[in-house]
Amino acid sequence: GATIIDAIDTAWIMSLDDIYTEARNWIANEFHLVGKNVNLPFFETVIRMLGGLVSIYDLTGDDVFAREADKLGKVLISAFDTKTGLPGNSINALKKSFHKFGSVFLAEVGTAQLEFNALSRITKNNTYSEISMGVYPHIRNIGSMGGLYPCHLNLDTPNWASNQLSFGGLGDSFYEYLLKVYLQTGDQALRKMYDDSVDGAVNTLLKQTAG
DSSP: HHHHHHHHHHHTTTHHHHOOOOHHHHHHHHOOOHHHHHHHHEHHHHIIIHHHHHHHHHHHHHHHHHHHHHHHHHHHHGGGGGGSSOOOOOOETOOOEEOOOOSSSSHHTSSSSSHHHHHHHEEEEEEEHHHHHHHHHHHHOOOOOOOOOSSSSSSSSSSBBBBOSSSSSTHHHHHHHHHHHHHHOOOOHHHHHHHHHHHHIIIIIIIOOOO
């Protein structure tokens, strides 16, 4: 069902009414992921499913989507119940218990705040926003490397788990969300983190080849 939820806003925008109605009815009547004994990948479930639900709610105002987003959000937010407050890699939809597989990626922990902030606005429950936004001060307290942040974090202790720096895979959407969440919230600390990261990319990652 991930593709149905991920794509329903596109169907609505493109006036594909039959596809939209079929998808809406599936979400309303057959989307029963919450409460099943399955492990959900935190990153993908947030950006595709939770993001899809809050997006289509904003477009339509249909309370079905707000209801399902809230149910899913209550499961996903449990992933932050770790020693550091960073989300685990995976969350069980029945037990609401997180799982970890070694370190967590920078992109995993920093690509959820847009969706949870939107969910707080929709549900008027600030818990989603407060918990997810706690990732940023944690990362700032660990410190950057010339404005950039390593791609791996320790889930149990406030330390980096590697020195790898990248604007590509493992880190890319963390930097994307810094700017987007700043635009969403007006949080100047996030704008500074973004600006510093751009300077860091130019100073650290940009290489000029001979000739």
